[in-house]
Amino acid sequence: MSVELPSASYRAFLFDMDGTLLNSIAATERIWTRWALRNGLDVAKFLPTIHGVRAVDTVARQRLPGVDAQAEAEQLTREEIEDVDGVVEVPGAPAFLKRLPPTQWAIVTSAPMALALRRMEAAGIARPDVMVTAEDVSAGKPNPSCYLLAAQRLQVTAQQCLVFEDAEAGIKAGEAAGADVMVVTATHTHPVVTLHSQLADYQGIGVEVDEDGSMRLSTLR
Structure with a gap:
């Protein structure tokens, strides 16, 4: 099945964790x-x-x-x-993250840091330089503060970011932050009705990095 990827380029990618990078x-x-x-x-x-x-x-x-x-x-x-029995990667996620410039992506999760790291270890997800977790914000998703903070820590604006999300609260948080949103459907049991681009998983997905550091999603050949 062909995947329609956004044509825009971004300074950073911001990833939710549960349901987006791993299945818990x-x-x-x-x-x-x-x-x-x-x-x-x-x-x-x-x-x-x-x-x-x-x-x-x-x-x-x-x-x-x-x-x-x-x-x-x-x-x-x-x-x-x-209890991390059954916690697994979303297919292709670890390999995709390794293709990204390490200073241009972050994980933004509603989980506390200790739980996030435990699940990431179980699923083989590398820890990024920047993580925003439950302890970092006073209001959780759908409040956009988590995504705004992640963008700030990466020294970009939220408008320069692509947010990867699976849940309604996170999608609303990304929208409210002013970022573009990619909906990851790996753990969904029903079709998603959304105006945003959708991605079943990360298999066959790469990234092109321009000379100025901007990133664009691409399909691997």
């Missing part, structure tokens, strides 16, 4: 299912709401009486760090 759905849903059952939630309705946002925001949104959202999120993170 099996582990995530195991742990959150147990939490939902303990708290009397409808698991089928609850699970689709957890992806792409910080754990503390997910817990707080339930408005459960007597529940400390921060403490619950910290416990959930500990459980997720211990």
